Amino acid sequence: MFGTMQARIAANVIVTKTGCHEWQGKKVKSAGGKFYGRINVYENGKTVSKLVHRVVLELTLKRKLRANEVGMHQCDNTICCNAKHLKAGTQTANMAEMVQRGRDAAARRKQAEGK
Numbered sequence: 001m002f003g004t005m006q007a008r009i010a011a012n013v014i015v016t017k018t019g020c021h022e023w024q025g026k027k028v029k030s031a032g033g034k035f036y037g038r039i040n041v042y043e044n045g046k047t048v049s050k051l052v053h054r055v056v057l058e059l060t061l062k063r064k065l066r067a068n069e070v071g072m073h074q075c076d077n078t079i080c081c082n083a084k085h086l087k088a089g090t091q092t093a094n095m096a097e098m099v100q101r102g103r104d105a106a107a108r109r110k111q112a113e114g115k
């Protein structure tokens with residue numbers, strides 16, 4: 001099943017110039033207005049809809065994500081499911097990284113504008 005799931009995911013992504021594997025299948029919009037890919041997974045005798053990037057992470061880590069863990073996108077592209085762009089972390093760490101990246105981007109913009 002391991003190879004089958006990865007093949008199913010690989011067949012549903014487009015690889016971008018930045019190396020992101022953008023999910024082309026079903027997507028859901030999060031409370032924050034971001035889109036996440038979803039995939040149906042057969043688990044414990046029933047079909048459940050799961051977030052693709054979490055499925056990819058679990059395949060990569062070879063374990064289930066814990067309840068307090070989120071799949072973090074290093075590339076900020078939420079429909080990306082490239083294992084190399086993902087890591088598991090806590091929600092707190094995820095927020096801190098997003099703030100940090102935002103600050104970095106703002107600093108770069110200011111520098112570019114000569115402020």
Ligand SMILES: [Zn+2]
Nearest residue numbers: 020075080085
């Ligand atoms: Zn990516």
